[in-house]
Amino acid sequence: MSRPWSALAPLVLASLLGWSPGATSAADSKGAITEDTRVDRSKVQADVRTLVSRVEDLAGTIQDLHVKETAVEIRIELAADVLFDFDKADIKPEAQQVLKKAAALIREKAKGTVEVEGHTDAKGTDAYNQKLSERRAGSVRDWLVSREGLNDIKFATHGLGAKKPVVSNTRPDGSDDPEGRQKNRRVEIVVKK
Known part of the structure; x- marks a missing residue:
């Protein structure tokens, strides 16, 4: 480099x-x-x-990391498939490297409350997706605090279920789009500057 x-x-x-x-x-x-x-x-x-x-x-x-930066915030997007097994909220061991990198960025840049947002695809009921997204956001926050020592940073967690997809869960013909659903399963960490 x-x-x-x-x-x-x-x-x-x-x-x-x-x-x-x-x-x-x-x-x-x-x-x-x-x-x-x-x-x-x-x-x-x-x-x-x-x-x-x-x-x-x-x-x-x-x-x-998949990072989007604006004048007021840094948004770190973490694919749920990297962090969790399907339909689970426990952090996978292989996700630790990406979370360590996210922690380094948070440690360096955070100026206020760091928001952790859980997102799901549209499979399942709204209530189930809401709870799953909340558990996933909480798992990421807990991991960052317990494993990376970010206990001096204030976190807020939000489960958004399938409410804010980044792409459609279905193809234009209405059929299921597994790739689209995969992109929607994610956790976003929002770091205010």
Whole structure:
């Protein structure tokens, strides 16, 4: 992977040291440096490298997850088939990697309540789908808190059943669409920025 964020390191370093563009030293842009304002350059460079690494890790996490970002929120879409067995709400062991990535994004970006929304396809009754979607949203929240230690973040869970499909559960001719139903079975995590 290329390191596009590493190009920002000099700008971040200059900002941290109080340099302005065109200045040849901090003294040019901020006045004389006194003993109180000296900075350990190697420590600042190490801090910048750490920051660049964290930003790159977060960018990689966003690419690995199905993420939609707007100015006010980040929406992480997790396929229910990855998280759960059919008609179940217990987290599958193989879902842990994707949930760890979601946790890293939540940990880094959450500014308010994180909403966990469970969704189902249209198979089954509305009441059954509602309960299943609630249990799935609760399972994801519980896993994030207990396994990833996100207990300092406030979560709200919502079961939406089949009320908000992303695609149709049926084909144009009215026949069942298994691929469409699969896309509708999901959990979405909404992170407010």
